[in-house]
Amino acid sequence: MAEGQNIKLRMLSYLIIAYMMLAFAWWSVFLFVKNKDAFEAKRELQQIRMVAEKEIKTQKEYYESEEYKVLAKQYGRQEWMIVGEATFFVLILVIGIWMINRGYNREVMAAKQRRNFLLSITHELKSPIASIRLVLETFLRHNQLRPEQMTKLNQSALQETDRLNNLVNNLLLSAKLETLYEPYLEPIDLSALLMELIQKMEHDHPQAHFTFQESGEIMFIQGDSVGLTSVFLNLLENAVKYAQNSDAKIHTSIQCENACMVIRIADNGIGIEEKEKKMIFEKFYRVGSEDTRKTKGTGLGLFIVDQIVKAHKGTIKVSDNQPRGTVFTIKLPINGTKGNKPKLNTHDENFAG
Numbered sequence: 030m031a032e033g034q035n036i037k038l039r040m041l042s043y044l045i046i047a048y049m050m051l052a053f054a055w056w057s058v059f060l061f062v063k064n065k066d067a068f069e070a071k072r073e074l075q076q077i078r079m080v081a082e083k084e085i086k087t088q089k090e091y092y093e094s095e096e097y098k099v100l101a102k103q104y105g106r107q108e109w110m111i112v113g114e115a116t117f118f119v120l121i122l123v124i125g126i127w128m129i130n131r132g133y134n135r136e137v138m139a140a141k142q143r144r145n146f147l148l149s150i151t152h153e154l155k156s157p158i159a160s161i162r163l164v165l166e167t168f169l170r171h172n173q174l175r176p177e178q179m180t181k182l183n184q185s186a187l188q189e190t191d192r193l194n195n196l197v198n199n200l201l202l203s204a205k206l207e208t209l210y211e212p213y214l215e216p217i218d219l220s221a222l223l224m225e226l227i228q229k230m231e232h233d234h235p236q237a238h239f240t241f242q243e244s245g246e247i248m249f250i251q252g253d254s255v256g257l258t259s260v261f262l263n264l265l266e267n268a269v270k271y272a273q274n275s276d277a278k279i280h281t282s283i284q285c286e287n288a289c290m291v292i293r294i295a296d297n298g299i300g301i302e303e304k305e306k307k308m309i310f311e312k313f314y315r316v317g318s319e320d321t322r323k324t325k326g327t328g329l330g331l332f333i334v335d336q337i338v339k340a341h342k343g344t345i346k347v348s349d350n351q352p353r354g355t356v357f358t359i360k361l362p363i364n365g366t367k368g369n370k371p372k373l374n375t376h377d378e379n380f381a382g
Contacts, residue, residue: 064104139251157190157193199259199330203312206332208337212256217249222257222258223261239279239281242280244284250362250363251364253341256340263331264335271355284293288362
């Protein structure tokens with residue numbers, strides 16, 4: 030329904046623009062013709078006067094006279110003025126149309142993203158609440174549960190509570206990032222932080238295969254451990270989320286390049302289309318429609334990642350993995366000391382990244 034109204038509004042705007050262009054073209058031609066008619070009338074009157082006053086005898090003498098040259102030059106300037114004003118108006122109109130159309134497209138996109146966000150956040154909030162409610166109702170209805178059943182239900186409730194807590198934290202963090210966020214800087218060993226997070230992911234997602242590779246000398250950086258933890262967790266969670274198969278492979282690597290620590294997180298998932306790569310870091314943006322999308326999310330994860338990396342004076346880019354999947358590359362400037370090399374929990378150099 031809304032899409033149909035947008036198409037009708039756009040068609041109406043195009044019709045109005047076409048009418049304005051045609052009307053202006055008509056008035057430009059009309060002014061040009063009237064200017065020429067006025068010139069011809071004044072020329073004839075001037076020629077008759079000069080003949081009557083015996084200033085000229087032939088038409089050739091009139092065309093060679095100073096009075097005719099002044100008159101022709103005056104009306105020539107008026108013609109150029111009409112052409113110049115017409116060109117300027119068309120240019121301003123085109124620029125105005127382009128700006129209005131760009132603003133309209135941005136508003137449509139923002140409205141679509143807000144709608145998608147409301148749909149996704151509703152689902153994301155209702156799902157853990159419903160699960161926790163189901164666990165509590167089970168405890169109320171069944172007074173005598175076996176210990177293993179209670180443990181399983183408790184673990185399920187705790188997982189959903191963590192999920193709900195992470196969602197609320199992301200919402201609060203996304204709001205804070207736009208106005209108040211300042212990273213709390215402290216020395217961080219990124220290698221140790223990444224391995225700790227990978228171990229957590231291995232526990233939470235046993236179906237996925239995680240590998241980690243460390244190359245060269247690892248340096249400490251000055252960074253916000255909470256913020257960077259959020260960055261890497263979001264990227265690792267996304268890698269698992271969009272794998273869409275039981276053979277999910279996520280490879281993380283870290284190395285020092287040109288006074289920066291470079292972290293790459295590669296997956297073998299569905300990948301990201303080229304036209305989407307510039308938009309995925311926008312707030313609330315998610316590929317596809319909430320009506321048909323199967324993966325969970327709110328469109329805040331990559332926005333948070335991008336903002337935190339920027340706050341650390343770093344950069345992030347997305348590229349295609351081979352033969353399929355996505356690679357996120359983060360570069361963070363080094364401003365610390367050498368780190369102690371921890372032991373690697375997993376190592377696999379055969380996975381692209």
